Amino acid sequence: xxxxxxxxxxxxxxxxQQVTLSxxxxxxxxxxxxxxxTPGQGLxxxxxxxxxxxxxxxxxxxxxxxxxxxxxxxxxxxxTLELGDSALYLCASSLRSxxxxxxxxxxxxxxxxx
Amino acid sequence: DxxxxxxxSMDCAEGRAANLPCNHSTISGNEYVYWYRQIHSQxxxxxxxxxxxxxxxxxxxxxxxxxxxxxxxxxxHATLRDTAVYYCIVRVxxxxxxxxxxxxxxxxxxxxxxx
Numbered sequence: 448x449x450x451x452x453x454x455x456x457x458x459x460x461x462x463x464q465q466v467t468l469s470x471x472x473x474x475x476x477x478x479x480x481x482x483x484x485t486p487g488q489g490l491x492x493x494x495x496x497x498x499x500x501x502x503x504x505x506x507x508x509x510x511x512x513x514x515x516x517x518x519x520x521x522x523x524x525x526x527t528l529e530l531g532d533s534a535l536y537l538c539a540s541s542l543r544s545x546x547x548x549x550x551x552x553x554x555x556x557x558x559x560x561x
Numbered sequence: 562d563x564x565x566x567x568x569x570s571m572d573c574a575e576g577r578a579a580n581l582p583c584n585h586s587t588i589s590g591n592e593y594v595y596w597y598r599q600i601h602s603q604x605x606x607x608x609x610x611x612x613x614x615x616x617x618x619x620x621x622x623x624x625x626x627x628x629x630x631x632x633x634x635x636x637x638h639a640t641l642r643d644t645a646v647y648y649c650i651v652r653v654x655x656x657x658x659x660x661x662x663x664x665x666x667x668x669x670x671x672x673x674x675x676x
Contacts, residue, residue, distance in 0.1 A: 451604070478661050478662055479662070480661075480662030480663065482666075489666055489667070489668055489669075490605070490648075490664075490666035491666075492662075492663045492664065492665070495661065495662035495663055497661075502662070503662065503663045505663070537604050537605070539604070539605075539662065541661050541662060549607040549610075550597075550605075550607060550661075550662065550664065551607070552603075552604025552605050552606070553604050554602075554603055554604050555604055
């Protein structure tokens with residue numbers, strides 16, 4: 448079956464703009480998490496959604512937001528972009544009912560802020 | 562902060578076993594040990610996890626010490642495609658009310674498999 452799909456794969460924005468990234472989880476997976484990866488900070492948890500509700504949130508400013516739709520697809524939005532927001536944004540899905548804790552990651556959306 | 566300590570890098574000859582250590586001296590009784598890896602420019606990939614017993618799957622084996630303060634991931638016959646950053650993560654199990662999607666990644670071990 449298809450894996451986690453993230454779009455767009457690459458994008459370039461300028462400071463002050465906003466961006467929306469999309470994630471389609473594996474069919475049947477209802478939990479979606481987002482991560483930011485930078486060379487300096489590594490992989491950092493942004494937020495987790497299940498049943499259209501945010502369940503957990505990492506330590507990021509309010510400019511970072513997300514949502515989940517009834518079909519489990521998720522979007523994240525970053526407003527008022529800063530240079531430091533340049534990163535690889537990764538989405539992961541999972542079967543929340545299973546206890547293995549296995550997350551399935553997409554290939555990410557690479558954002559460059561100029 | 563990550564609750565694990567891993568060496569920053571390791572080398573392994575192709576075809577040999579790769580043994581990646583991880584220290585998690587403050588692990589709690591309800592925390593599992595997970596291993597993920599990230600091949601360059603790809604998303605992380607789940608490898609294996611365990612609580613206190615040794616585990617084996619088609620990818621690797623996980624050896625957890627009796628006191629659970631450290632573990633070793635073993636790739637029995639490393640190939641060039643196993644070159645990646647390997648992350649050891651401890652987290653509360655879902656059956657103990659842990660979060661499914663919130664993993665705390667440290668800096669991991671960069672494993673280089675050489676021909």
